Amino acid sequence: MRDVVRRGSRGRGRCAGLVLALAAALVVVPVTGTAADAMAAGAMAAGVAAGATTTGAPARGDGTVTVRVVEEVDADGLYDAPSETGMPGVRVTLTDDQGTVLTRTTGADGTASFRPAGSPLRGGRYRVQAHNPDLANLRPALAGHGDGPDVIRSPIGFVDVSDAHDTTYTTGFWAAGVHRREHPEPGPEGRRGAPVQIGDRVWFDTDGDGVQNPSEPPVPGVRVTFDPTSSGPSLTTTTDADGEYYVGTAQGLRPDTTYRVSFDHRGVDPSGLPGRPGAAELTWTAREAGSHRLIDSDVDASGGSTVYVGDPGYVNHTVDAGLTKALRLTLAKADAETLRPLAGAVLGLWEDSNGTPGLQRQGAGGDRLVGDCATSSAGRCSFGSLAAGTYYLVETGVPEGYVLPAEPVTGPYALTPKNASQGTGLLVRLDAEREMPCGGGQKCAGPRGAHAPGVRPGRDARHGTPGWDRP
Incomplete structure (x- = not known):
């Protein structure tokens, strides 16, 4: 059964039938x-x-x-x-x-x-x-x-x-x-x-939580490359049957040197992984989500991590990388009155990248913009290749004859392998209000109506915190 989130529909008889199926929020421990x-x-x-x-x-x-x-x-x-x-x-x-x-x-x-x-x-x-x-x-x-x-x-x-x-x-x-x-x-x-040595393990993060569970399998065949940030040759190895890799003095690793470590999973055969994901469905899991450093994933969305090799004798077996099945969020936009699909609505997807409740779009340490999309003639647009985590949608444009909602941010939407890995992924339904004259030559949303019980656009999206879209 697909998880569906519906927000922003006006009242009348259909309100009682609206569905809100938000998954439990994924907690990322910094x-x-x-x-x-x-x-x-x-x-x-x-x-x-x-x-x-x-x-x-x-x-x-x-x-x-x-x-x-x-x-x-x-x-x-x-x-x-x-x-x-x-x-x-x-x-x-x-x-x-x-x-x-x-x-x-x-x-x-x-x-x-x-x-x-x-x-x-x-x-x-x-x-x-x-x-x-x-x-x-x-x-x-x-x-x-x-x-x-x-x-x-x-x-x-x-x-x-x-x-x-x-x-x-x-x-x-x-x-x-x-x-x-x-x-x-x-x-x-x-x-x-x-001698010095850097290493550890690439694994398949079945539940997408960014933590190595004992039952989650290793991923052999991942290419690991060490590129010095100053000068010198690059070093390359491949994860073994246990998903492990080690690069040290014998392979040319130098002490007192900073390296950019890159993981490339394009040569991996995913057919034996849980859920049999396609090669194009693999993505890197949440970074530094573990409660301690030894069993988390250290790579960013591109599969890279910066590592400093210390003085002679330095050994670091903590540079791990977790692969998971890419998730998807699909937006379905409709006219609030007719429920017909609406083309031309523009929205941005933001990832909660700092662990602070509510969306922060400005300032250092703010959340990350994933991208924008415009709804098609079917009233839909999708965001793919997403890692498990928490996301917000921001409505930035509407077609002629409609108005932007007073509170354009909705969420949080928690994406997990359980609710967002199949088909359209997590399906979010948002309804658009037509513009109507409201005095003084201004354009306002259509007639106000009661929203479905428990679905209050904006307030539900901000954990009850007034300043949810903070600078």
Whole structure:
């Protein structure tokens, strides 16, 4: 069933039949603090507290997750025993889609085991996180490629233990300058020559909320390009089967350099993604929508992000990118009296890009204009390739014989994959009043009538806040 929003119709007998089906507003939580810098230093943010309400299948058939945390010494992305020993006393968490968390501490051998079966966890796919035990001195170990038990992974990652599948997830930390084999002479302060690395993951954001849920799949085959903002060669890689990518010193990444990182999904086969979206329907999800830096998306609408690579030894595994199915909003404009389609109405679509209730069209930090459209002879115009989020419509022009509404802004309209991914997407119906003489040579809207119960144009659109279209 298509979601339909109707606003602005006059009264009379048809008012009782008008429909208002606004979806619940999508809340975008702004990122605060300097989480990116903390992650670069090895900070692992805490998970959601245990006890959250859970849904879905219990973890009856899940296998065992063994997390191994090692002290990396040669920065090669592999676990090399016995020179690389386990780190005891490290807090490790396992989290499901609903935010339920199991916590363990690594033993003397640096391992911690989880058996989701019989626990509050549900789903079979979980997020693993090893929390840095010494933020001042330790950084995430350089990651390798693949998911074998001897491959070093990022301190935060994802595992699938459904159908009784057991897995070992190896991660670690290191202190720049103490590596022994590949860099035997670290130089002054023990850091010259220490390698650097940037990476992490591209995933398909099924629910369009901008947050990596454990059940949401990786996207392999995305081309990732690093372009220095000053001078030097570009570096290119491709996400692997786990949706992960890593670029480091071995690939030519330079310390103390700013890069523009671009993600290109044109080579992706979307047929295996949830909902089987077409290639043209893929778009980048909401940016920085997560409650912490480790599981959000960092790219803008063009698929780019600016990243600074710090001094030797710098490791940042937080540059993620989420793909989602593009959404659509369709406007249907009609004559308020006859309900016949009206051509020639002009409207602009604005995205709530700052998280502040109401539309802000002016000043720094205001909302973003997506574009304009004019209704066709069928009384319709559409906006496509939209990310999930909150939007406003602003009526800016009407055909001859009609008047602009006194309150030209309507909304907020919350677009989600559930209400705006099929056909016309979210359908918004707006009715236009004919102009009539109202004294003094002025033109006014037609006869006033009662609006449908609960549908008060303008006031419904501004969360009850008078100054909704603020400078």
